[in-house]
Amino acid sequence: MRALRLMPYGSDVPSTGETAVAPNMPDYEEARSRFSWAAARAELAGLPDGALNIACEAVDRHADGPLANTTALRFLGRHGGTRDITYAELRHETARFANVLEQLGVRRTERVFVLSGRIPELYIAALGTLKCGCVFSPLFSAFGPEPIEQRLALGDARVLVTTPVLYKRKVAQLRERLANLAHVLLVGDEAEIAEISGVHDFKRLMGAAGDTYEVAATAPEDMALVHFTSGTTGAPKGAVHVHEAVVAHRATGRIVLDLHPGDVFWCTADPGWVTGTSYGIIAPLTLGVSSVIDEADFDADRWYRILQEQRVSVWYTAPTALRMLMRIGVEVAHEYDLSALRFIASVGEPLNPEVVLWGEEAFGMPIHDNWWQTETGGIMIANYRSMDVRPGSMGRPLPGIEAAVARRDAEGRPILAGDGSLELVTSPDEQGELVLRPGWPSMFRGYLGEQRRYERCFAGGWYLTGDLVRRDADGYFWFVGRGDDVIKSAGHLIGPFEVESALLAHPAVAEAGVIGKPDPVAGEIVKAFVSLAPGRDPGEELRKELLGFARKRLGAAVAPREIDFVSSVPHNRSGKVMRRLLKARELGLPEGDISTLEPDA
Ligand code: ATP
Ligand code: MG
Numbered sequence: 236m237r238a239l240r241l242m243p244y245g246s247d248v249p250s251t252g253e254t255a256v257a258p259n260m261p262d263y264e265e266a267r268s269r270f271s272w273a274a275a276r277a278e279l280a281g282l283p284d285g286a287l288n289i290a291c292e293a294v295d296r297h298a299d300g301p302l303a304n305t306t307a308l309r310f311l312g313r314h315g316g317t318r319d320i321t322y323a324e325l326r327h328e329t330a331r332f333a334n335v336l337e338q339l340g341v342r343r344t345e346r347v348f349v350l351s352g353r354i355p356e357l358y359i360a361a362l363g364t365l366k367c368g369c370v371f372s373p374l375f376s377a378f379g380p381e382p383i384e385q386r387l388a389l390g391d392a393r394v395l396v397t398t399p400v401l402y403k404r405k406v407a408q409l410r411e412r413l414a415n416l417a418h419v420l421l422v423g424d425e426a427e428i429a430e431i432s433g434v435h436d437f438k439r440l441m442g443a444a445g446d447t448y449e450v451a452a453t454a455p456e457d458m459a460l461v462h463f464t465s466g467t468t469g470a471p472k473g474a475v476h477v478h479e480a481v482v483a484h485r486a487t488g489r490i491v492l493d494l495h496p497g498d499v500f501w502c503t504a505d506p507g508w509v510t511g512t513s514y515g516i517i518a519p520l521t522l523g524v525s526s527v528i529d530e531a532d533f534d535a536d537r538w539y540r541i542l543q544e545q546r547v548s549v550w551y552t553a554p555t556a557l558r559m560l561m562r563i564g565v566e567v568a569h570e571y572d573l574s575a576l577r578f579i580a581s582v583g584e585p586l587n588p589e590v591v592l593w594g595e596e597a598f599g600m601p602i603h604d605n606w607w608q609t610e611t612g613g614i615m616i617a618n619y620r621s622m623d624v625r626p627g628s629m630g631r632p633l634p635g636i637e638a639a640v641a642r643r644d645a646e647g648r649p650i651l652a653g654d655g656s657l658e659l660v661t662s663p664d665e666q667g668e669l670v671l672r673p674g675w676p677s678m679f680r681g682y683l684g685e686q687r688r689y690e691r692c693f694a695g696g697w698y699l700t701g702d703l704v705r706r707d708a709d710g711y712f713w714f715v716g717r718g719d720d721v722i723k724s725a726g727h728l729i730g731p732f733e734v735e736s737a738l739l740a741h742p743a744v745a746e747a748g749v750i751g752k753p754d755p756v757a758g759e760i761v762k763a764f765v766s767l768a769p770g771r772d773p774g775e776e777l778r779k780e781l782l783g784f785a786r787k788r789l790g791a792a793v794a795p796r797e798i799d800f801v802s803s804v805p806h807n808r809s810g811k812v813m814r815r816l817l818k819a820r821e822l823g824l825p826e827g828d829i830s831t832l833e834p835d836a
Contacts, residue, residue, distance in 0.1 A: 256577060258620040260490045263631065270634035272676060275486040279521075286452035289459055289481045290329060290366035293520035295450055298326035306525040310355050311541065313530040318355055322523070325362070328355075328441075330448035332363025335440045336394065339418050343368035343451060344458060345393040349506075350374040350383060350401055353530045356422045356437060357506060360396045361516055365459055365478075368451030369394075372461040372473075375507025375808055375831075380405045382471075382830035384412065389473050389683050390461050392416050396437060399423040403431070455479035461683060462509040464609040465809040466831035468701070468719050473683030474509075474609045481521060483613035483677035487633060488518030491605055491617045492549055493578050498524040501541065502551040503533075508809040509609040510582055513677070514551055518613075524549075535563050539571045546575035554584045555746075555810040557602060561593045562745050562768045568597035578620055580605055584811050585714045587736040588626035604629050606714065608700060610692070612677025616712050627736065628711040629704075637672035640665070640706050641697065647718055649694050657695035663708040666715050666728065670697035703730065720814050722751030724759045727792050731814060734761055734795060737788040741781060743771040746804040749795065750818040763795040764817050766803050773800035807831040 260266045280296035281287055297303070303323040310318045320328065336347065347364040349371070351357045357373070364371040372390050374383060383405055387395065392415065397406060399421050410416065410433065420437040421428045428436045453459070460476040488494045492514070500519045504511035519526045527545045531537060533556050542550065560568065579594060579602045586604035594602035605617035606629040616638060618630035632638040640660040641649040649668055650658040660667045673693065682689045692699055703715040715721065716730035723729075731749035738747040746766045751759030765781065767773060778798050786794040805813040808831050819826050 256495055259493050259495070260619055260634075261621050263619055263622050263634070266490070267634040272482060272486075272635055272674075275635070276482045276676070279482065279485065282450065282452050284452065285455070287455040287478045287481070288365060288368075288450045288453045289478050289484075289517060290362045291450040292481045292485065293517055294322065294325050294329055294362055294366075297322040297520075297523050299323075302523045305523065307520060308355070308358055309525060309527050309545070310353070311527065311529045311531075311545075313352075320355060320358075325359070325520075327446035328359045329363040329366050330446050331441045331444040332359050333367035333448040333451075334444035335420075336364065336367050336369060338440075338444065339394070339435075341367075341369060341393055341418070343453075344370060346370045346372055346390050346461065347394040347396070348372045348374055348387060348390065348392045350376060350378070350395060350397040350406070351422065352376045352398075353505060353528050354398075354422065356396065358516055358528070360420075361506065361512070362520075366448060366450050368453050368457065370458050370461060371512075372463075373506040373512060374463075375505060376401060377808060377834075378405070378507075378830065380409060384409045385830070386463055386471075386473070387413055387416060394418045394420065396420045396422065399427045399431060402434065407431075453478050456680075458680070460512065462512065462609050465508060465807050465811055466828055467807055467811045467813060468717060468815060470828040471831065472609075472685060472688065474612075474679040475681045475683060476612050476677060477680055480513075480612045480677035481517060483675055484513050484518040485521040486635070487614040487617075488514070488522050490633065491603075491614045491619060492518070492551060492580060493620045494519060494522045494524050494549055496523060498548045498577075499527060499546055499575070500524050500549045500551070501527040501529075501545070501547045503529070503538075503553065503556060504551070504583075504809070509612070510551075510553075510809075513613055533559065535560055535567065539568065539573075542573050542576065543571040548575050548577045549580075550576060550578070551580045551582070553810045554581055554586045554590060555806060557581060557590050557594075558587070558739070558746065560597070561590055565593065565597045573598055576600070579603060580617075582607065582614070583809060585629070585732040585736070586627075587739050589736065589740050591624060591626035601626070606630070606702075606712070608702075610679040610698075610700075611671070611675075612679060613675075615671060615675075625707075625711050628707070628713050630712065631710050632712070636675060638712065639670050639672075639697070640667040640704060641670045641699070642667050643718075649697075649699060651695050655695055657697050660706070664705050666703055666705040666730075668718060669700045669702045669704040669712065671700065672696070673698045717814075720750075722749075722759050722761055724751065724754075724761055725757040725792065729761060729793050734763060734785065734789060734793065735812070737785050738763060738765060738781060738795075740788065741784050743767055743777060744781070745769075746812075748804040748812045748814055748817050750814050750821065752797070752818075752821060760796045761794065762797040762799070762821065764799050764801045764804055766801050806833045808833055 502515040603618040735747040
C-alpha cells in the first residue's frame with residue numbers, strides 16, 4: 236500500500252506570531268497527559284442534583300454576572316444594520332421562547348425545528364428550546380420542500396419556526412402530511428402573517444410571554460439536538476446529541492479555538508450544519524465571548540470588511556471560502572486592517588497546504604485545520620495555536636480523545652482479530668480508517684430511525700469514522716479521503732484530496748473535484764473536474780499544462796489521466812465537494828439524494 240504524501244510535507248510553519256494573548260493550551264503534550272473529561276465537566280455551572288442544560292451553560296450562567304451587559308450575539312443584517320443582544324437580554328428572550336412553548340402545550344423531549352436564515356429569532360428559538368428541555372433541530376433555509384418534509388417527518392417535529400415566505404413556498408403544501416406538526420410560528424410582518432391560516436405570529440407570542448424561566452433540569456443524557464449530516468456520501472442521517480455535549484463544546488472552544496474573554500468570534504457556518512450550532516451558537520456563548528453573525532452569504536469584500544470593522548479576533552471558517560479568497564489575490568487581503576485577528580481555523584473539508592501557506596501571506600498566520608463530523612458533535616483532531624502547523628495535516632487528537640488508524644479488508648470493513656479487537660496500523664504513514672475510542676461527551680447517541688446503521692458505526696470497542704487517514708511518526712493525522720471516495724488505480728490507492736490539492740497549486744485552478752473512473756486495464760483511472768480562476772480560459776493548451784503539472788508533482792501513477800473543465804465543481808451547501816455526483820454524472824448513473832446540493836452546481 237502506498238503511503239500518501241502531501242506537498243510540501245514537512246515544511247512546518249510556526250503557528251504563533253508575536254501576540255500578547257497567551258494560548259489557552261500552551262503545551263499540547265502536557266495538556267494531553269493531564270486532561271480529563273471530568274475536569275472539563277467541573278468547569279461548567281451545572282444544575283442541582285447533577286442536572287445539566289446547554290442553555291444554562293451558554294446563557295443563564297453569565298446573565299447575572301459581570302458579563303450581563305456584554306454583547307453575546309451581534310447580527311449583521313443582509314442589507315446593513317446591526318442588532319446586538321447582550322447576555323442579559325438573551326436570557327430574557329430565550330426565557331420568553333421557553334414560556335411560549337410551554338403555553339402552547341409543548342412538552343419536554345418534543346422536537347422544535349427552525350427553518351430560517353441567520354436571524355436573531357433562530358438563535359433565540361434554539362436556546363429557548365433547550366431551556367425548556369425540548370429538542371432543537373435546525374434546517375438550512377435553502378432546502379426545498381422535499382428535504383424539509385423528510386427531515387420534519389424523520390425528526391417527528393412538533394413545532395416549526397420559520398418565515399412567511401419560506402412557509403408559503405415550502406411548508407404550507409406539506410402541512411396535511413405532517414400530522415404531528417402542531418404549531419408553526421412565523422417570524423415576519425404582522426399583517427402578512429395574519430392572512431395565513433394555521434400559524435402563529437412569533438413576535439406576538441413572544442410579546443405576551445414572561446421573560447423569566449427556570450431552566451429545565453435536564454439530565455446530561457437527555458436528547459438536546461438533532462443534526463442532519465451534510466449528505467456528501469448519501470442520504471443525510473439525523474444524528475442525535477445530548478446535553479452532555481456542552482462539555483466538549485466548551486472545552487474545544489477553549490483548547491482549539493483558543494477563545495479568550497473579550498474575543499470577537501466569527502464562525503461563518505450556518506446553523507443548518509453542525510458547525511454552525513456547536514461553534515456558531517453554543518461554544519462561544521459557554522465561554523462568554525461575543526459572536527458576530529452575518530445574515531448574508533459569502534462575498535469576498537463583505538467578508539474582509541466584516542473582519543476589519545468588527546475587529547474579529549478568532550475566525551472559524553471553511554476551505555471553500557478560503558480558496559475563493561486566495562484566488563482573488565493576496566493584495567485584496569492587504570487592503571484591509573486585519574490587525575485584530577489572532578487565530579484562524581478551518582473545518583469541513585481537507586485544507587490544502589497551499590491555502591495554509593497563503594494564510595501566512597495574507598494574514599500573517601497559518602490557517603489551522605481541524606477535523607470532526609456531525610456524529611462527533613465537536614472538534615476531534617486539530618492544529619493548535621501552540622503547536623507547529625504541518626500544512627495539509629489536520630493535526631493531532633484533542634486531549635481526551637484517543638484516535639487510531641484501523642486496517643481495512645477488501646470490502647472496506649475494519650479487520651477484527653480473534654479476540655474481537657480491531658487490527659490497528661502500527662507503522663507511521665500506513666493508511667487506514669480513522670477510528671476514535673467512544674466516550675467523549677459530544678458523541679452522537681444514535682441516528683434517528685436507523686438503529687442498525689448506528690450500531691454498524693462501532694467495532695472492536697472503537698467508533699468507525701468512515702474517513703481514511705494516515706498518521707505520521709510524530710502523531711499528526713493526514714486526511715486521505717472518505718472511505719467511499721478512494722480511487723483504486725493499477726494497484727495504487729489514491730486519495731482524491733491529494734490530487735485536488737496538487738491541481739489547486741496551479742494558479743489557473745479555482746476548484747477541483749477528482750474521481751475514479753472505471754477502466755478495463757487499471758481498474759480505475761484518476762479523472763479531474765476543474766473550474767478555473769477568473770480570467771483563465773479553458774482550452775487544450777491549458778489542459779495539457781495541467782496534466783503535466785500534476786504529473787510532475789504526483790507522479791504518473793497518481794496524476795489525473797483526464798481533466799474536464801467545468802464552470803463550477805458541485806458542492807453541497809456545507810461546502811463539500813460532491814464527488815459522488817461527479818461520478819454519477821460521468822457514468823450516467825442516477826444522481827441519488829441531492830437535497831443538500833448547491834443549486835448552481
Ligand atoms: P454524510 O455523512 O451525509 O455523507 P458528511 O460526512 O459530509 O455527510 P458532515 O458530518 O457535515 O457530513 O461532515 C463530516 C465529514 O467532513 C468528515 O467525515 C470528513 O470526511 C469531512 N471533513 C471535515 N473536516 C475535515 C478536515 N479538516 N479535513 C478533511 N475532511 C474533513
Ligand atoms: Mg459523514
